[in-house]
Amino acid sequence: GDSVTQTEGQVTVSESKSLIINCTYSTTSIAYPNLFWYVRYPGEGLQLLLKVITAGQKGSSRGFEATYNKETTSFHLQKASVQESDSAVYYCALDNYAQGLTFGLGTRVSVFP
Amino acid sequence: EAGVTQSPRYAVLQEGQAVSFWCDPISGHDTLYWYQQPRDQGPQLLVYFRDEAVIDNSQLPSDRFSAVRPKGTNSTLKIQSAKQGDTATYLCASSTGDTLYFGSGTRLTVL
Numbered sequence: 001g002d003s004v005t006q007t008e009g010q011v012t013v014s015e016s017k018s019l020i021i022n023c024t025y026s027t028t029s030i031a032y033p034n035l036f037w038y039v040r041y042p043g044e045g046l047q048l049l050l051k052v053i054t055a056g057q058k059g060s061s062r063g064f065e066a067t068y069n070k071e072t073t074s075f076h077l078q079k080a081s082v083q084e085s086d087s088a089v090y091y092c093a094l095d096n097y098a099q100g101l102t103f104g105l106g107t108r109v110s111v112f113p
Numbered sequence: 114e115a116g117v118t119q120s121p122r123y124a125v126l127q128e129g130q131a132v133s134f135w136c137d138p139i140s141g142h143d144t145l146y147w148y149q150q151p152r153d154q155g156p157q158l159l160v161y162f163r164d165e166a167v168i169d170n171s172q173l174p175s176d177r178f179s180a181v182r183p184k185g186t187n188s189t190l191k192i193q194s195a196k197q198g199d200t201a202t203y204l205c206a207s208s209t210g211d212t213l214y215f216g217s218g219t220r221l222t223v224l
Contacts, residue, residue: 034211046215103155
């Protein structure tokens, strides 16, 4: 079946520093899945941060970027300069033929001033 | 535009009790999903519908869990005899394409 791996369960970073959250995926399909980053801010529901449906393309939103790398089967999330408001739980996910999302375990990001 | 609405927000049960969760998707969304999210894990798909039809329920523990969406709008997920291992947040999501819109979830604790 499909799987998504996020290696960091928790990340703590100072405000204005850079952030990278690693994500790799595995799929049994012969096609390339759609890839997503979802985020849950404190007290809020899970919401889409960005998505990329074409291998090789980059998605961006709210200062975050992620590039769909089919060679390394990765979709790492990066931000050059984080703010306290970026403190949240981030989930990498894949969608194979619109069969519902397969999520990673999530990475809790804490940004301190 | 109203988002996905779920109720109740919280539920606390003893083992063996039954519980139902209710979901009202975004108007016009034909696809509805139920996910289970144990603490410190990612959401895991239980079942999903397109209109009133079940498309995939292979991950639903069929002996105790059931889900319906009779008119292709609202949906109910029921646990017949809850176990401690069912403690989790139950998320409903809806979509018309590849982006899912999630409700706030129901946090279930089974004692």
